[in-house]
Amino acid sequence: MFVLSFLLRRLAQGVLIILLVIFIIFTLLRVVPGDPARLIVGGMAPDAVVAEKAQELGLDRPIPVQFAAYLRDLVTGDFGRSFVRPKSGASFGGSAFDDQTRQERASVLDLILDTLPMTLQLAGVAIAMALAVALPLGTLGGLHPGRWPDKLALVIGSVFVSTPNFWLGIILTLFLSVKLKLLPAIGYRGFSYTLLPAIVLAVELVPFILRTLTVSVAQVMREDFIRLAPVRGLSRARTVLVHALGNSAVPLVNLLGVQLGMLLGGVVIVEFIFDYPGLGLLTINAVLQRDFPLIQGIAVFIAVMFVLINILVDLIAMSIDPRLEY
DSSP, X not given: OHHHHHHHHHHHHHHHHHHHHXXXXXXXXXXXXXXXXXXXXXXXXXXXXXXXXXXXXXTTSOHHHHHHHHHHHHHTTOOOEEEEEEGGGOOSSOSOOSOSSOOSEEEHHHHHHHHHHHHHHHHHHHHHHHHHHHHHHHHHHHHSTTSHHHHHHHHHHHHHHTSOHHHHHHHHIIIIIIISOOSOOSSOSSTHHHHHHHHHHHHHHHHHHHHHXXXXXXXXXXXXXXXXXXXXXXXXXXXXXXXXXXXXXXXXXHHHHHHHHHHHHHOHHHHHHHTOOSHHHHHHHHHHTTOHHHHHHHHHHHHHHHHHXXXXXXXXXXXXXXXXXX
């Protein structure tokens, strides 16, 4: 019963958040300078042609009318159609199209779903890399607060969090791809093309996981049930692996949920540097082309994913520690 009421409450909050995101994005896109209709038909096109294109796209209607129509379409699952991307050219890179007439435009939802698996793959590999580094270091730092493992975790976290991702992406490309030829860097022709951008994203994630895990493990190790574990006949390894890490899992799960949501919407720079065909690169191209429906669709989709991920994380945290219900 509690879980049902919790889900209903969180879903209601999520709907409000999504509506707010839609309103902000929709309004901002229509007050920024520039005419997407003129961009589509060309800067030298006569005003009559621009007006005809604006009428075709519905851009000549009042903003409240456009907003109401957009909400009505969203309820039915229709994210609209791209202003500039033809259906035949809805490819990953987004830089070349086969249909020069651009008469049949691509579905926004199809474009998002085409690129989403690539971003999910990149995010998953980045989180796995970050955990492989941060879990052992964070656990050791929490078990030995104030000593060299804790200081090592602090130094690594400080260095990683201070490293700009665009600079690191360029340096890794020059060193690992151009000079050593160990990893491919640009585009996507297989899983190996995911590794280099994933390393850059993992470097961003490691400091947050390190700090969260170090503090959580250190706090749990000071609890009475940990100090009494040897009296109950539990070994040091079992105490750490089962009880200390188990009780430290809740803040870690919450952090990973937030970071996954942030990765889905925050990989723009990394995907642009590596020309990686995910949501980030799709977003940049949509912004450059003033493709209103595609920008709105990506923002709404990411907002929905972020809300659902946070609800799922809360449910997982409650299953780990039922006391969180209260």
